[in-house]
Amino acid sequence: MLTCIKNNAYPVRIMILALFCLSLFCSYAFAVDTCIDCHQDDKFRVQNKRLFDYYNDWKDSVHNLAGVSCSDCHGGNPLKSDKIAAHKDNFSSLSHMDSTVYRKIPDMCGKCHESELSNFRQSKHYKSLFDKGTGPHCVTCHGSMNVEVYYTSVIVRTCQSCHNEYTENMPEVAGEADKVLHRINVSRAFKNWSSLHYSEKEPEKVREINDLYQDVAESWHTFNFEQLDEKSMNLLNMSKTLVNRGLAEKRESRENK
Secondary structure (H helix, E strand, C coil), rough: HHHHHHCCCHHHHHHHHHHHHHHHHHHEEEEEEHHHHCCCCCCHHCCCCCHHHHHHHHHHCCCHHHCHHHHHCCCCCCCCHHHHHCCCCCCCCCCCCCCCCCCHHHHCCCCCCCHHHHHHHCCHHHHHHHHHHHCCCCCHHHHHCCCCCCCCCHHHHHHHHHCCCCCCCCCCCCHHHHHHHHHHHHHHHHHHHHHHHHHCCCHHHHHHHHHHHHHHHHHHHCCCCCHHHHHHHHHHHHHHHHHHHHHHHHHHHHHHH
């Protein structure tokens, strides 16, 4: 047995060395991102404040947590340390070739957010964006790096920038958006309560509410408020009914003790 090990020692060493080198290469490949290494430099605070702010927004964002980095949206080569080589496939956002040019934003975001894009393509906003090159899109409401869903009041003010009495461009839209978003927000609270207290007792009902909430949240991007009015009301009534029933059961349980 000992002789066998000695005779095979050299091939074993070679294999171990090869595996070690491979592990180093993989670690390097996954760890190196020269976009981040360069753009996190504090010098950009003075030299290019916009780039500095972009990096810091991305650093604290859900995109960072999901592993989405600069090159995923902007192109370039994150493994190259030379500036020209790193930016070789990176285009200015002023160029029609860049995926972050204004009217291409929805299609770029839609690479990951497929349902949202599918719904947005049904909207008048999408048609305006591609027919005229103007109109709201993903970044208008969610921002670009540190994505968020804004408070209802912020969304309403955003709608009112185009939909108001002065422009006479469907001024009622802001009020309709406010009403639907309020229902969605209240329903989300009811949905979370139901998921917490009824996931084991009535899993099918909880699943139904969760699915309906997801459908309403995604359908929001159609901006078809006539359809959303009915959907959001159904969601609110269904989730509220389950919560009220659960609270009544809790009260009855306390009274019977």
